[in-house]
Amino acid sequence: MVQDSADSNDRSAGSRIAVIQKAVNAMDALLAAGDGLTPTEVADAIDTNRSTAFRLLTSLEYAGMLSRDESTGKYHLGMKLLQYGSAVRASMAIVKIAEPTLMTLRDKTRQTALLAVRENWGARCLLRLPGPEVDVVSWTTGQWLPMHVGAAPQALMSAMSDTEVERYLADNKDWSTRQGERSPDDVRDSLQEIRRRGWALNMESITKGVASLGTIVRDRHDAPLCAISVSGLQYHYTGTDLEQTAASVMAAASDISRRMQD
Numbered sequence: 001m002v003q004d005s006a007d008s009n010d011r012s013a014g015s016r017i018a019v020i021q022k023a024v025n026a027m028d029a030l031l032a033a034g035d036g037l038t039p040t041e042v043a044d045a046i047d048t049n050r051s052t053a054f055r056l057l058t059s060l061e062y063a064g065m066l067s068r069d070e071s072t073g074k075y076h077l078g079m080k081l082l083q084y085g086s087a088v089r090a091s092m093a094i095v096k097i098a099e100p101t102l103m104t105l106r107d108k109t110r111q112t113a114l115l116a117v118r119e120n121w122g123a124r125c126l127l128r129l130p131g132p133e134v135d136v137v138s139w140t141t142g143q144w145l146p147m148h149v150g151a152a153p154q155a156l157m158s159a160m161s162d163t164e165v166e167r168y169l170a171d172n173k174d175w176s177t178r179q180g181e182r183s184p185d186d187v188r189d190s191l192q193e194i195r196r197r198g199w200a201l202n203m204e205s206i207t208k209g210v211a212s213l214g215t216i217v218r219d220r221h222d223a224p225l226c227a228i229s230v231s232g233l234q235y236h237y238t239g240t241d242l243e244q245t246a247a248s249v250m251a252a253a254s255d256i257s258r259r260m261q262d
Helices: 002-033 039-046 050-062 080-090 093-109 151-158 162-171 184-197 239-261
Strands: 066-068 075-077 112-119 122-129 144-146 200-203 210-218 224-233
Touching: 002 039, 002 050, 002 075, 039 050, 050 066, 050 075, 093 112, 093 122, 093 224, 093 239, 112 151, 112 210, 122 151, 144 151, 151 184, 151 200, 151 210, 151 224, 162 184, 210 239, 224 239
Parallel strands: none
Antiparallel strands: 066 075, 112 122, 112 224, 122 144, 200 210, 210 224
């Protein structure tokens, strides 16, 4: 009887974990979709039947995690998730320390300023401060980008060892950018240039007419902590303007690094 009870508890715990995983998968599918999904579309995305998907979506809606558009029947991520995101960001020491410097950088360059950390084979944006001249929304807070796309992700990749870089080049299957496919050799060449000058430059690889420039923030042991970048209209990223922007971003990275050590 004791063994039967233990087996039953194990099965119950496993079932609860499976339900939680399905809920996470459903929200991931809605995040990727952007424009919402119907229960049938969610069922297809998470490989389950429609009735199970509908019950799951209804429960998540009741909890405030999702909202439903009555006119289309589609589900969207709910406003409550904004509270979670805000709380996560507020708890991160690196954001608290870097934000004043990034605000100064934004005001000086008049560009959108961003902070990102490495996450697996990519970078996740933790902080985005809209620029006074143009608000670049191609990479928003919480969004993830692969290593070979964008200035901050490429800056983070430049801090990886050659062995890690080669693993990424071997593992990655999608080399698409707005300007077309990149190749592993393209990435290797750009990494050499980034390491030589200390910053990465992205010209329209995500959004037409928009460029970005990013660099690494390091700790006292020279290990990478995060990357910062600025993003704006492409004409700011040529000639003398480019040199001034690069100098400003590099100075901001040094200031954040110093603040992290205080």
